[in-house]
Amino acid sequence: MRIAFYGSSLLSAYWNGAATYYRGILSALAAHGHDVAFYEPDAFDRQQNRDIDPPEWARVVVYDATPSALAAVIEEAARADVVVKASGVGVFDTELLAVWDHAPDHALRIFWDVDAPATLAELAADPGHPLRRRLPSLDHVLTYGGGPPVVSQYEAMGARSCIPIYNGLDPATHHPAVADARFAVDLGFLANRLPDREARVDEFFLRPAALLPERRFGIGGSGWHDKAMPANVTRVGHVGTADHNAFNCSALAVLNVAREDMAALGFSPATRVFEAAGAGACLISDAWEGIDQFLAPYTEILVARDGQDVADHLAALTPERARAIGDAARARVLRDHCYSDRAVTVDALFREGLAIKRARAA
Template identity: 35%
Template sequence: MNGFDLVVLGLSLSSSWGNGHATTYRALLKAYAAGGRRVLFLERDQPWYADHRDLENPDFCTLEFYQGLDDLSHFRGEIARAGAVVVGSYTPDGAAICGFVQHHARGVTAFYDIDTPVTLAALERNACPYLSAEMIPGFDLYLSFTGGPTLARLARDFQAKAARALYCAVDPELYRPLDLATRYDLGYLGTYAPDRQPVIERLLIEPARRAPELRFVVAGPQYRDTIDWPANVARIDHVGPQDHAAFYGACRFTLNATRRDMVRAGYSPSVRLFEAAACETPIISDAWRGLESLFAPGADIVVAADADDVLHALRNMTEAQRRALARGARARVLDAHTAAHRAEELAGHIAAAQKAAQPA
């Protein structure tokens, strides 16, 4: 049997608990395999993900678990024969795995950074556990969650051979409008991050304090017990991907909150941004450079600087305006940001890298 068309070593495919990588990989690889390609995903067997697995037998790829670096040697043949091998950000022992892949792979090699600004900040401190700067020139492709000026920086400062944007995307079969009763005026779905929490404080918790008649919800794990949640903010520890559309459908608006390094870099759309838009839930977002290249502020999305902006949207936007906003954002996603779009982009980047590797 021929080798796999694509082998991916990533943080997790099997569990969406506490990470946004799993839903990104699921959407991308499902669409990539739809063209008849064979895909293998190699996942480090971690106890916290093993306890929260919500996809153990994907029908679009082969999923295998390994125990550690020594165990990974069992997949050396698959890595060597694959048409392309991708290592993802935050993969445990990722720096060593990058070396393993670059040594054994005979096809295209790529690093898929779903956390590019965080990665580059860590590299500058020489404190990135899953990638070293010395490894970057050894990859044929650097696929970046972040576009814009960061791509030029990757080439200039880190000698990336081919830095290409590969934004997150959405599976429109799973994320779609649902006819549900509204339970919350504003909801946020995402894992706790200390550098994102100030945005949630400013754009959700403070509005909740000032508008006790409105209903809010924050869903996601690992939030600190020290957070002072107002009485009108409901907390949900985890919402699985199968229930994401229902969560968005229960919210009049949803909040998009961006981590500090992503704001500084710009052009770093969260997967949740595309998922909420696909569910036709109106989005209120913090501001960052490049947002306007994805959605038109005021027409597809509300951009808020503070609690006043949030409360103005919640209290003053008519139902017709709210629905028009949601339809505009969904149209943008269906036009350019589905998993099928990203799979086509990925295939194009791999084909270009294969061509570049051929002797002149």
């Protein structure tokens, strides 16, 4: 089966939180025998900040952010059995909707939403939005989170089918590693600075740092260089994916803070939840609906309602308990939340859908 996937970037996680999700899902699909082609624009300095070389399991086509280069990659959809347009490519997002027009009659047409809260807000504000008009003609909308609230909203807007394909773990990529002195803190937090996350970072990360001036805090990710922070917070800047395991294994605990819209919807575990759990890190997460569907509170993950809860968890945490929680989380994600498991669902969906369309055509 030939899969043509149009997304932000497979090769670079620079200002591109979906990269590890794409890698996990698509490498696992390739293991089912599928031929994967990934089309990404040369934009936002991502090609100058690659985390990986082109992988063996996918043909990666990097195209110039120009109309002529866009037209050339859109034409390649004509050779695919499954044509996927992801959300948040960043350039030519509206123009890329045309990939579905170039797909063969038998092909599945998929919109894969890696930021459902933002997409749904945009569609709700504009009933004439080009993507919203196309939803009834698509075979499936797949999302990387959101659960029942996202499914119901997409179906209300005309989608035939909306299925969450959650983030997961690739154990070959994220696993326990040797601690690194650069990241040796009591609480580590890794995320890029975004407007709809900043107030929650103030509450769940910076407030605990102010409450516990004797403890060490570390923040990684892009955009934090000019943010005012307590003296016990160390900024480590952009952390490439090659260093994620060391980051997760060097702190007593690792913090997860959902963006505001994702926390409101619930059922949206970030990629870093599974990456940290796969490394055996002790996770402290802000509270959101559905968290117990993925990890058991207080035995596999510590859940905080606010910054005071984070400070209380950290103050009471011993290395022994942190290790026990991290070990339990790792065992759980290895058992229930690997990308290989997610790919089984997607593979069956694609095979069944193609069989139905081919039977109808015959």
